[in-house]
Amino acid sequence: MTSPSPRDVLEIPAEDLFELTTALVAVPSESHHEAALADLVETRLRARAPSLAIERVAHNIVVRTQLGRDRRVLLGGHLDTVPANGGNEVPRVEGDVLHGLGSADMKSGLAVLLRLAEDLHADALIGEEAGAHHDVTLVFYEAEEVRDEFNGLGIVMREQPDLLASDFAILLEPTDGWVEAGCQGVLVAKAGFDGARAHAARPWMGSNAIHSASELLARVAEHETDTVDVDGLQFRESFQVVGIEGGVQGKHNVVPDRCTITVNRRFAPKYTPEEAEAQVRELLEGADDIEILQAQLAAPPNLTDPLVDEFVTGLSLQVRPKLGWTDVARFAALGIPALNFGPGDPEIAHTQGEFVTRESIARCYDALSRFVGVV
Numbered sequence: 574m575t576s577p578s579p580r581d582v583l584e585i586p587a588e589d590l591f592e593l594t595t596a597l598v599a600v601p602s603e604s605h606h607e608a609a610l611a612d613l614v615e616t617r618l619r620a621r622a623p624s625l626a627i628e629r630v631a632h633n634i635v636v637r638t639q640l641g642r643d644r645r646v647l648l649g650g651h652l653d654t655v656p657a658n659g660g661n662e663v664p665r666v667e668g669d670v671l672h673g674l675g676s677a678d679m680k681s682g683l684a685v686l687l688r689l690a691e692d693l694h695a696d697a698l699i700g701e702e703a704g705a706h707h708d709v710t711l712v713f714y715e716a717e718e719v720r721d722e723f724n725g726l727g728i729v730m731r732e733q734p735d736l737l738a739s740d741f742a743i744l745l746e747p748t749d750g751w752v753e754a755g756c757q758g759v760l761v762a763k764a765g766f767d768g769a770r771a772h773a774a775r776p777w778m779g780s781n782a783i784h785s786a787s788e789l790l791a792r793v794a795e796h797e798t799d800t801v802d803v804d805g806l807q808f809r810e811s812f813q814v815v816g817i818e819g820g821v822q823g824k825h826n827v828v829p830d831r832c833t834i835t836v837n838r839r840f841a842p843k844y845t846p847e848e849a850e851a852q853v854r855e856l857l858e859g860a861d862d863i864e865i866l867q868a869q870l871a872a873p874p875n876l877t878d879p880l881v882d883e884f885v886t887g888l889s890l891q892v893r894p895k896l897g898w899t900d901v902a903r904f905a906a907l908g909i910p911a912l913n914f915g916p917g918d919p920e921i922a923h924t925q926g927e928f929v930t931r932e933s934i935a936r937c938y939d940a941l942s943r944f945v946g947v948v
Contacts, residue, residue, distance in 0.1 A: 622694035651717030677917025682745030706946035747917030758871030764860035801841035872905035
């Protein structure tokens with residue numbers, strides 16, 4: 574095949590999801606550099622789905638049907654990727670497998686969303702007799718892979734929250750055709766230990782802050798985290814030291830008077846961030862001070878919600894817990910049930926060998942189109 578170009582994003586028929594995904598992978602969109610891809614997505618939508626309401630907020634494109642249905646479903650996917658790794662920014666096709674940066678996470682999901690937008694446009698032209706079961710909102714958003722303050726969904730929620738009003742949300746994160754229900758919460762804390770400086774030749778005249786931290790480090794290393802049942806799903810928690818700092822910069826002959834340890838706690842949706850913080854503070858007992866750097870809400874599976882059940886049971890989909898944090902938590906905070914469901918294997922996302930298969934993309938589209946009602 575010839576090398577794809579950005580222009581292909583505008584010209585490839587939506588029915589060819591695999592080729593459309595390849596063209597999307599060929600457009601660089603590392604976090605904070607999504608403008609070109611956002612422009613292409615907006616241009617294609619305005620040309621191919623003009624009956625839908627299309628609004629742009631920064632580099633976030635929100636597309637909505639206006640069919641007057643009783644319930645509204647939101648489908649979302651992020652435009653950005655992590656940085657390239659070993660030349661994987663160039664898409665490479667081997668048979669029915671597409672290799673390349675963002676192929677799974679999540680440009681294959683974006684291709685599915687673009688096709689659904691065109692399906693919904695064709696459906697809307699029918700008028701009141703349109704076959705769509707629900708009104709639908711499609712969101713293409715920026716900066717999911719970086720710090721929370723830049724996240725495109727967060728931007729739209731702050732600036733134009735009505736655009737995201739919905740009864741149920743599905744994020745097309747790679748799940749390889751599974752429903753990954755809910756998500757873990759995240760709590761990051763820094764524990765500090767104080768000592769007293771002295772010459773390394775006379776350490777008894779001071780107090781080594783790094784040595785003071787060793788008891789806590791050993792305790793954390795031996796700590797066994799829980800597996801917590803939520804709605805019949807087993808959320809395996811984690812608690813890890815992810816950073817340590819100590820010593821006097823540039824000095825190898827000084828007993829350090831300060832050491833800090835950074836820990837990352839992933840907690841089940843059974844707990845609130847406040848409860849998780851209390852657990853972390855107990856685990857960090859012995860530190861001289863503790864600072865909470867990040868606390869993000871978990872999302873419950875909500876498997877008994879009528880729309881969630883319609884999606885999962887109606888399509889006979891397999892369900893497992895989401896081990897990690899995703900933007901479903903943003904919707905959970907608003908009382909909107911949400912889940913993860915998309916093409917591609919989540920275990921190879923962000924790796925040099927990231928790939929997606931033609932069959933995985935097709936299965937995702939088939940499920941979502943049947944749920945929405947545009948088959």
